[in-house]
Amino acid sequence: MKDSHFSRRDFIKGAGVAGGLLLLERSVSAQTKVIFRRRCRDAGAIVRKNFKNLTAAELTAFKNGVTVMKSRAATDPTSWAYQAAIHGTTASPAQTAWNTCQHNTTHFFSWHRMELCFFERILRKASGLPSLGLPYWNYSESADPNARFLPAAFRTPANATNPLFTTNRNASLNNGTAQLSASAVSLASALPGPVDFYPFSSTVYGTPHSAIHGGIGGWMGSVPTAAQDPIFWLHHCNIDRLWNRWLAGGGGRANPPTSDTVWHNTKFTFFDEFGEQVQMTGAELLNPNVCGCRTCYDEETVFTIWDVLTDLRRFREIQIGLYKKPLVLDTRLLKFELDLNDRAPQVFERALRAVKPEEEMHFKLNFEGVKVEKPVDFFYEVYLNLPDNTPDPNYTMESYAGNLAFFGMDQTHAKQHGEKEELKLNVNITGAVKRLKDLRRQTVSITLVPAGLESREGKRLPIRSNAKISIDQVTLSVDEPDR
Numbered sequence: 018m019k020d021s022h023f024s025r026r027d028f029i030k031g032a033g034v035a036g037g038l039l040l041l042e043r044s045v046s047a048q049t050k051v052i053f054r055r056r057c058r059d060a061g062a063i064v065r066k067n068f069k070n071l072t073a074a075e076l077t078a079f080k081n082g083v084t085v086m087k088s089r090a091a092t093d094p095t096s097w098a099y100q101a102a103i104h105g106t107t108a109s110p111a112q113t114a115w116n117t118c119q120h121n122t123t124h125f126f127s128w129h130r131m132e133l134c135f136f137e138r139i140l141r142k143a144s145g146l147p148s149l150g151l152p153y154w155n156y157s158e159s160a161d162p163n164a165r166f167l168p169a170a171f172r173t174p175a176n177a178t179n180p181l182f183t184t185n186r187n188a189s190l191n192n193g194t195a196q197l198s199a200s201a202v203s204l205a206s207a208l209p210g211p212v213d214f215y216p217f218s219s220t221v222y223g224t225p226h227s228a229i230h231g232g233i234g235g236w237m238g239s240v241p242t243a244a245q246d247p248i249f250w251l252h253h254c255n256i257d258r259l260w261n262r263w264l265a266g267g268g269g270r271a272n273p274p275t276s277d278t279v280w281h282n283t284k285f286t287f288f289d290e291f292g293e294q295v296q297m298t299g300a301e302l303l304n305p306n307v308c309g310c311r312t313c314y315d316e317e318t319v320f321t322i323w324d325v326l327t328d329l330r331r332f333r334e335i336q337i338g339l340y341k342k343p344l345v346l347d348t349r350l351l352k353f354e355l356d357l358n359d360r361a362p363q364v365f366e367r368a369l370r371a372v373k374p375e376e377e378m379h380f381k382l383n384f385e386g387v388k389v390e391k392p393v394d395f396f397y398e399v400y401l402n403l404p405d406n407t408p409d410p411n412y413t414m415e416s417y418a419g420n421l422a423f424f425g426m427d428q429t430h431a432k433q434h435g436e437k438e439e440l441k442l443n444v445n446i447t448g449a450v451k452r453l454k455d456l457r458r459q460t461v462s463i464t465l466v467p468a469g470l471e472s473r474e475g476k477r478l479p480i481r482s483n484a485k486i487s488i489d490q491v492t493l494s495v496d497e498p499d500r
């Protein structure tokens with residue numbers, strides 16, 4: 018999957034080769050596909066509810082399902098341990114489908130939707146309640162003062178009798194004194210968000226997705242352990258819901274075009290509720306005639322999830338700024354200045370003029386050569402041109418640009434996937450660039466403000482971490498429609 022990272026140029030290059038390989042695999046898996054189709058009779062009737070709206074009977078069934086799955090041997094594909102290992106694990110030897118999660122690739126949304134769907138079927142059967150859908154945690158619901166607190170059922174009772182509890186989380190979140198930070202759950206960049214699928218996917222991947230992994234910390238802070246925490250499944254269910262909400266926003270928002278053969282034809286392996294191995298592609302996931310993952314969310318009235326783009330929108334990436342010195346990040350605030358090149362003024366001007374969706378430009382801050390030695394249980398808020406000594410920088414300020422989160426970047430995970438240890442992260446800063454009209458200077462300052470959890474009053478809580486993060490260089494670039 019190395020070729021499917023979020024660079025359009027790489028992606029076009031990789032598409033042909035991988036597509037060809039997949040054609041060869043097709044006949045081999047025909048049989049598993051038939052089994053899969055036969056066993057999804059009940060799909061389509063399931064509603065995924067906001068966790069806080071579960072009935073007492075549904076909550077009991079949900080907990081019962083988790084308990085039953087946890088009681089199964091780790092070698093059983095329908096066990097809690099095996100399902101978590103499909104996402105990631107450090108256990109060896111690796112079993113079928115282990116460590117196959119897709120992060121920072123174009124399959125982020127589709128792979129996790131498949132993962133949730135098969136997990137949900139296993140959980141439902143184990144729960145004994147045939148109508149049970151996987152609940153979601155809507156931490157972004159600003160009207161609810163408790164939305165950013167870990168739901169009580171996951172915290173109390175705080176002992177082994179509670180299948181939803183683990184000590185492997187940020188302690189203050191787990192004891193109910195702290196909540197996720199407001200910037201971590203902010204949907205300002207994601208919804209209505211970019212019109213194009215790939216920048217939307219990469220934006221949500223960062224915030225809220227990775228920022229929340231970091232905020233919860235413990236198991237959730239690291240890919241090989243994340244899915245062991247029951248809250249993982251509610252978090253990803255909510256991320257999945259955002260995909261539907263984005264599509265429902267219309268205005269040309271649609272899934273990747275069929276010409277993206279890597280996205281549509283790559284097969285991923287899972288296990289169904291009978292412990293049978295199944296495979297699924299992106300094309301099958303979006304095909305309304307293939308059952309299996311036809312769940313809907315409680316807030317939905319119309320299904321728009323099948324929409325596929327007809328044409329591939331092409332972008333070219335233009336670099337307009339550079340900070341060419343190594344950075345070392347810790348739990349302190351860090352400020353540095355990026356030099357803008359002579360292409361920058363025209364680019365900013367075009368961005369301010371662009372009004373039609375097809376003219377949309379995406380500004381990205383790219384952190385290149387990222388090395389992370391330990392999981393990072395926090396993240397950084399990114400500000401552009403934040404005045405020095407601003408007393409309490411926060412996400413409501415116009416210079417707030419987004420979050421830099423490191424979920425999936427620690428070396429253990431990178432090595433398991435056979436990837437380079439040095440990785441690239443980008444932050445969508447389009448909103449801030451458009452707000453800041455004085456960007457015609459020669460430099461732009463970037464301030465990274467460490468962010469973790471907040472008190473009930475919304476005060477930042479101190480971050481205790483010895484995580485070490487180094488970055489080789491930072492660039493500012495724009496993805497501009499190629500006309």
Ligand SMILES: [Cu+2]
Pocket residue numbers: 226230243253
């Ligand atoms: Cu995740």
